[in-house]
Amino acid sequence: MKRIVLIALFAILLTNAFAQNSQKTYTINDFSDRFYARVIANAEGNGSAIIHRKSDKLMLFKVEVGQVDLESKSNSTTIPYADQTMIVYEDFNFDGEKDFAIQEFMSTKGPAYLVYIYGDNKFKADAEYTRIIQESQGSYNLNAANRTISTTSSGGCCSHSSAVYEVRTDGKPYPVKEESEDIVPPFTIVTKTEWKAGKKVQTIDKTLDLDDDPIMSFDLNGNKKKVVLFTTGNSTLNYALVKETNKVEFNFPATQVDRNPDFTLSPSRNELLFKNTSAEYKIYQKVNAGRIEAVGIVVKTGGKEYDLKGDLKTLKGSLKGIPEVDNMVK
Numbered sequence: 152m153k154r155i156v157l158i159a160l161f162a163i164l165l166t167n168a169f170a171q172n173s174q175k176t177y178t179i180n181d182f183s184d185r186f187y188a189r190v191i192a193n194a195e196g197n198g199s200a201i202i203h204r205k206s207d208k209l210m211l212f213k214v215e216v217g218q219v220d221l222e223s224k225s226n227s228t229t230i231p232y233a234d235q236t237m238i239v240y241e242d243f244n245f246d247g248e249k250d251f252a253i254q255e256f257m258s259t260k261g262p263a264y265l266v267y268i269y270g271d272n273k274f275k276a277d278a279e280y281t282r283i284i285q286e287s288q289g290s291y292n293l294n295a296a297n298r299t300i301s302t303t304s305s306g307g308c309c310s311h312s313s314a315v316y317e318v319r320t321d322g323k324p325y326p327v328k329e330e331s332e333d334i335v336p337p338f339t340i341v342t343k344t345e346w347k348a349g350k351k352v353q354t355i356d357k358t359l360d361l362d363d364d365p366i367m368s369f370d371l372n373g374n375k376k377k378v379v380l381f382t383t384g385n386s387t388l389n390y391a392l393v394k395e396t397n398k399v400e401f402n403f404p405a406t407q408v409d410r411n412p413d414f415t416l417s418p419s420r421n422e423l424l425f426k427n428t429s430a431e432y433k434i435y436q437k438v439n440a441g442r443i444e445a446v447g448i449v450v451k452t453g454g455k456e457y458d459l460k461g462d463l464k465t466l467k468g469s470l471k472g473i474p475e476v477d478n479m480v481k
Contacts, residue, residue, distance in 0.1 A: 177221050182232035182240045192219035200253045212274055214265055217256035243280050244268055244322045245298045252284055261288030283316060283324060300324060309334040337361050357399040359391050367468035369446050369461040378448055388414050388476040412480040420471045436470055
């Protein structure tokens with residue numbers, strides 16, 4: 152029995168020794184006269200970041216990190232603050248005391264930080280500052296003069312956003328403005344949000360950017376707007392009413408994933424009908440002896456009918472050019 156206990160004890164000691172030898176501890180101590188950091192990395196690449204007080208080496212807080220992103224070119228265990236991004240020591244809330252942001256992990260979009268705000272002689276994790284800095288993917292700017300935090304982020308090729316937050320006298324960040332750009336071909340959607348006098352004001356602009364010529368397009372008389380028919384994915388028919396600046400006033404169907412039979416084409420292929428919850432629409436072309444003599448769109452809404460006539464000189468294409476599509480009533 153004694154032999155078994157000794158073997159078990161030896162195994163535990165051997166395991167602990169192996170674990171200690173497989174760990175590596177880095178020290179970052181040149182960023183503050185009051186604090187220093189230790190980063191412990193294990194063989195799997197994760198570990199922990201620990202903030203200490205210099206005067207008595209007291210541990211102030213510890214963060215478990217999913218990925219230790221430290222490398223010393225000289226194989227030294229002491230890393231200069233300027234040569235790493237895991238530990239950030241800055242005044243995030245502009246109160247004159249610097250705070251910490253600890254990198255939890257690195258993704259393909261950028262670093263993810265936990266923010267600890269200093270107050271009442273201690274550091275405390277702050278969910279709102281953490282959210283703001285994490286959403287920035289490490290791309291942020293602190294402006295102490297204006298007490299603002301500006302951020303930018305990207306969701307890949309087709310989604311970009313930016314935001315500005317104002318840190319008020321209560322130490323909390325408040326949104327001032329946000330802007331996002333989402334590209335859903337052939338549309339680009341820009342959403343702008345501002346907070347003015349405590350009120351949220353939002354504008355959404357959608358622009359149409361076609362790579363190929365539309366099936367049919369023409370200007371409407373008198374209002375500088377254009378009717379455009381086009382396909383997406385060579386299988387979905389779309390209608391858009393576009394202003395001079397390529398801004399979309401209205402488009403149908405509302406989403407590109409809509410596969411419902413949205414359109415009806417007359418047997419003569421001279422009228423195209425569709426409707427939504429508020430109106431019925433009919434794009435028409437009047438043909439005589441094989442030539443188009445008039446174009447326009449009739450809109451029925453609120454019990455009234457409006458015939459918006461098109462400028463024949465601006466006509467390109469025709470309804471007869473509509474190909475077989477998924478969202479046409481058979």
